[in-house]
Amino acid sequence: MVLRYKMALPCRSNVKSLFQFILKTNLPKRFLCAGGNVNVKDPPGGRVFSGIQPTGVPHLGNYLGALESWVSLQDVYGSVLYSIVDLHAITQPQDPTLLRQNVLDMAASLLACGIDPERSILFQQSQVAEHAELSWILGCLTSMPRLRHLPQWKMKSKQKNEGSVGLYTYPVLQAADILLYKSSHVPVGEDQVQHLELAQDLARVFNHHYGEFFPEPRALLSSTRKVKSLRDPSSKMSKSDPQKHATISLTDSPDDIVLKIRRAVTDFTSEVTYDPDTRPGVSNLVAVHSAVSGLTVEEVVRQARGIDTARYKQLVAEAVVQRLEPIRLEIQRLKDNRDHLEKVLAHGAQKARELASPVLKEVRQRVGFD
Known part of the structure; x- marks a missing residue:
């Protein structure tokens, strides 16, 4: 069954409303489509693109917030591309040796989580030169005020006092990543919708100048x-958190996970309830x-009835360990086989170039380069 909800999404308030709606309903899919009609189920002929920065091994928040769903999308769409976006990574200074290792660690992590090179294209962004060339062409169609008002630039440039040109223009590179493959769908979080x-x-602007070509993702x-x-439950789980017990990595040992959850901040009420505002x-x-067990929040709370928070932390830790331990072991196995990881990425880059090359060739012809 296809459920359709009429909701226009150009403004941020509507996006927030949609997220609130998702969280209050028990829909059969982990993803909803936004842009025009919102469909719980879409036809399998579309193309999905998404990218992740090579920051090493992901953490639990990355896995539950994105990677788990990336895996499921392989069964839904006819064409799926996942890119390790190292061009985006260098908007911040990087140690070259560490960056190379982080790319491989991320590849190992994605494979261990269930990304299948036979059902999707997994590749390193910098190995497909068409990304950078299309980014330049699209950048010439983008105004500075349009980029200046994007929330991440405003936030990160304040942190850095100024920020690099790359940081300023990386949303254009993101657009190029997506449009280069004529992607129909892009999995995003609320903070990436803009x-x-x-x-x-940019798809509309290019089409207006050079004729209908790019679909709107x-x-x-x-x-x-x-x-x-x-x-600090007021902020997202982050790899950059200075508190070492704040974040669970996918390669944490069972003992590490138990210790971190045992030391998780709670409160002085012993009963287990779900109230994000007050608890x-x-x-x-x-x-x-709920996320690692597949149970609803209501079922989790019901099962925890009569258990104090200290005992409940042990139950949560056991559930997290059970979910992550196979992934941890597979990441370690893959990291020990560097040649295999490099071959997977090289093969993925070749397949990505086969898709990207004719698109850029047509773009070059329309712009007047060829």
């Missing part, structure tokens, strides 16, 4: 709740427990 809207705008909005820091710490544990 960047996807730039890709939609649509957002696949994840219904997964964000995983919060175990030490964010306990609610974060409930949300994690």
